[in-house]
Amino acid sequence: MVKRIxxxxxxxxxxxxxxxxxxxxxxxxxxxxxEVSTYRDIGLLWAAAAAFxxxxxxxxxxFEPAWIPGMASGWDAAHLSARGTEISQALAAYALIQAAVFVMVYAALRLPPLRRVTTPKSVRRDRVRRAALHQFLAHGLHVTEERTGVLIFAALDDHRVEVIADKGIHARVDQSVWVDAVEALTSSLKDDRPAEGFEAAIGMVGAVLAEHFPPRPRNPNEIADRLVEI
Incomplete structure (x- = not known):
């Protein structure tokens, strides 16, 4: 995966x-x-489930408190009045184990590879798409004169690529035409060849746009021609 641009x-x-x-x-x-999300909420859910x-x-x-060093004296209670102390020690030991499991699981799931594996694909897909849509709107791709803006969005940590086209294109181009562009960019990012991947995806998107939206006599450049890193 890409290390630097x-x-x-x-x-x-x-x-x-x-x-x-x-x-x-x-x-x-x-x-x-x-990254488009820290997925802390997902990590917390997994950690809570594991702790339970x-x-x-x-x-x-x-299980008994003596399994944890310092949680029991090593002496057996000889009378009924001491049972309450044993129960309290057992509950404290159990709570300590739960806390340790929670912390260890949550810390482990902060590692990107484990985070990807434990986060449902549907959640990652939705958050990448939401982040891409935010960038689409933030950079004004929805206010071009003929509503023909296209965003090529890549999320490194999630290993996902999105292509979002404005409604002027939606009305005339089936979304399946972007599949090749997505696959070309995904493959190149995986091999740490970002420039080649974006060049290929841009060429494919450009070919579709040229077919359906040829240049106008007055053809201003409405959006900056560049890659933004976030």
Missing amino acids: SKADHDRITAAIRAAEAKTSGEIFCVLAK LLPLALIPFG
Whole structure:
């Protein structure tokens, strides 16, 4: 996966956008996001579930406070009045184990590979799409003259690519035409070839735009030709 985007890469991507837009009235914009969400809520849910369920596995083995150093004196209670103390110690020991499990699981799930595995694909897909839509709106791709803006969005930590087209394109182009562009960029990002991937995706998107939206006699550049990193 991509480690860095050099200035030369930025220049190549800018040149690819300009070349593509020379043949169309459409506008292309690119965004590369390191992460779109921390997914802390998902980590907390997994940690809470683990803290509740995993310690239960100790009960069939006769769990007792003495298993935890310092939680028991090592002496057996000889009379009934001491049972309350034993119960309190057992509950405290169990709560301590739950807390330790919670902290360890949550800390482990902060690692990107484990976070990806434990976060449902539907959740990652929705959050990447939401982040892409936010960037689409933030950079004004929805206010071009003919509503022909296209965003190429890549989320590194989530290993996902989104292409969002404005409604002027939606009305004339089926969304399946962007599949090849998504696959080309995804493959190149995986091989740490970001410039090549964006160039390929931009070329494919540009070809679709050129077919349906040729240049106008007055064809201003409405959106900056560049890649933004967030």
